[in-house]
Amino acid sequence: MEAPKPVLGQVHDYPGCLIVVEGTDGSGKSTQLQLLQNWLELEGFGTCFTEWNSSRLVSQVIKKGKKSGRLTPTTFCLLHATDFADRQEGIIRPALQAGMVVLADRYMYTALARDVARGADRDWVRNTYTFALIPDAAFYFRVDVETSLLRISATRAPKFYEAGMDLGLADDVYQSYRIFQSRVIEEYDSMVDELGLRVIDGTRPIHDQQSEFRAQVRDVVAARFGPEVISEMRA
Amino acid sequence: MAATLRTNEYPGKLVVMEGLEGAGKTTQLTLLGTWLEAEGYAVNYMKRRTSQLVSQAIADAKAKKTLTPVTYSLIHAADFADSLENEVIPALKAGFIVLADRYIFTSFARDVVRGNDRQWVEKLYSFAIRPDALFYLSVPIDVSFRRTAPSRIQEFYDSGLDTGLHPDPAECFRLFHSRILHEFQDHILREYDFQALDGTQPIHTVQREFRAKVSQLLG
Numbered sequence: 286m287e288a289p290k291p292v293l294g295q296v297h298d299y300p301g302c303l304i305v306v307e308g309t310d311g312s313g314k315s316t317q318l319q320l321l322q323n324w325l326e327l328e329g330f331g332t333c334f335t336e337w338n339s340s341r342l343v344s345q346v347i348k349k350g351k352k353s354g355r356l357t358p359t360t361f362c363l364l365h366a367t368d369f370a371d372r373q374e375g376i377i378r379p380a381l382q383a384g385m386v387v388l389a390d391r392y393m394y395t396a397l398a399r400d401v402a403r404g405a406d407r408d409w410v411r412n413t414y415t416f417a418l419i420p421d422a423a424f425y426f427r428v429d430v431e432t433s434l435l436r437i438s439a440t441r442a443p444k445f446y447e448a449g450m451d452l453g454l455a456d457d458v459y460q461s462y463r464i465f466q467s468r469v470i471e472e473y474d475s476m477v478d479e480l481g482l483r484v485i486d487g488t489r490p491i492h493d494q495q496s497e498f499r500a501q502v503r504d505v506v507a508a509r510f511g512p513e514v515i516s517e518m519r520a
Numbered sequence: 521m522a523a524t525l526r527t528n529e530y531p532g533k534l535v536v537m538e539g540l541e542g543a544g545k546t547t548q549l550t551l552l553g554t555w556l557e558a559e560g561y562a563v564n565y566m567k568r569r570t571s572q573l574v575s576q577a578i579a580d581a582k583a584k585k586t587l588t589p590v591t592y593s594l595i596h597a598a599d600f601a602d603s604l605e606n607e608v609i610p611a612l613k614a615g616f617i618v619l620a621d622r623y624i625f626t627s628f629a630r631d632v633v634r635g636n637d638r639q640w641v642e643k644l645y646s647f648a649i650r651p652d653a654l655f656y657l658s659v660p661i662d663v664s665f666r667r668t669a670p671s672r673i674q675e676f677y678d679s680g681l682d683t684g685l686h687p688d689p690a691e692c693f694r695l696f697h698s699r700i701l702h703e704f705q706d707h708i709l710r711e712y713d714f715q716a717l718d719g720t721q722p723i724h725t726v727q728r729e730f731r732a733k734v735s736q737l738l739g
Contacts, residue, residue: 342581342586342587342591342595343574343577343598345577346573346574346577355572355573355602355606357602357605359601359605360598360602360605363597363598363601364573364598366594367591367594367595367598370588370590370591371586373590374588374590375586406646408643409643409646412640412644413594413643413644415640
């Protein structure tokens with residue numbers, strides 16, 4: 286007998302549909318999600334966009350905590366979980382109840398990858414997020430660490446926490462970014478099978494990725510809204 | 521099942537006092553602290569919602585009534601973690617006696633009464649340090665109610681009005697805190713190594729017993 290797939294989170298049966306994108310900084314996930322949102326709206330779907338660390342409740346606290354360097358791996362995890370929970374109750378759940386397609390730029394998988402890469406206990410982090418709604422689909426835009434670094438350094442230097450400088454891995458911020466984000470990528474990769482992330486190769490041309498992304502999302506929304514939406518949608 | 525907590529491996533000691541609103545926890549801890557300092561010990565206090573990191577955010581959210589059971593739990597856990605890691609642990613490392621006015625057990629009780637899963641809450645706090653001594657200052661619900669300031673009873677979350685148990689703040693306070701008391705009696709006091717103090721006794725009587733028990737800890 287095949288072992289049941291491990292589930293992390295709460296199954297939802299709202300009329301709406303929850304689609305999330307994941308990946309390291311510079312993976313192109315935000316670009317892809319924006320293109321997807323435009324397409325869904327052209328197709329007549331109501332959409333609702335929500336991004337990581339944007340809650341009214343604690344996003345400013347997190348920003349200040351990052352600036353002051355006061356955050357520890359524990360408070361880093363708990364505050365992001367608070368931010369996530371606040372958006373789930375205040376934005377995501379109501380939008381799903383209203384029948385919208387909710388598009389989340391980063392979701393709990395970001396926390397599961399980063400917090401564990403930061404040294405928090407894997408079981409503890411996973412327990413913390415058991416209140417999360419299981420998305421209809423989670424897409425992981427995969428790039429290697431050098432691509433990620435190359436893309437973000439085109440406009441800026443890696444930031445303190447995204448480079449994992451709080452862990453003292455290296456004095457040089459670029460070197461620290463390589464080490465820390467490699468760990469994050471490792472964590473993401475380990476979740477692909479375990480938690481059912483759908484991998485899209487983030488090094489391919491933007492247009493090709495978007496075609497693949499739309500093709501998969503078409504099936505996801507069809508599963509939620511009924512098969513008839515497929516034929517109505519343009520390719 | 522009781523949560524597994526980290527053992528205190530530092531030279532300092534962690535003494536925790538739990539009990540209902542109005543039980544006399546703060547009074548007893550302050551008297552104990554004064555005495556300990558007179559005895560030559562360095563003392564530090566831990567209180568809920570005093571962290572540099574999030575106490576202001578909690579106050580704002582409580583005023584705006586925007587907390588749900590899950591965010592209430594998580595933001596208090598963040599507050600606790602910030603105090604623990606940035607204040608309590610450094611004090612324990614430096615050999616202080618840390619007197620905690622409420623600890624994770626208050627969160628266990630409140631969060632569960634608010635509808636969160638007991639095991640989820642206990643695991644959430646598994647990063648906490650196990651106290652060296654754990655006291656429960658016991659009073660009946662009527663005594664708690666009488667001793668609690670009316671302004672506090674009117675407070676939305678402190679009275680548990682967010683749980684919708686009763687529309688009247690005073691009635692809701694009674695119901696909410698009775699449930700908290702049951703959570704202590706039925707689970708927490710049985711699963712963790714508490715020493716009981718009788719909060720209905722005169723203040724000085726309780727204090728003498730408290731000092732005697734803490735003396736044993738200090739050897």
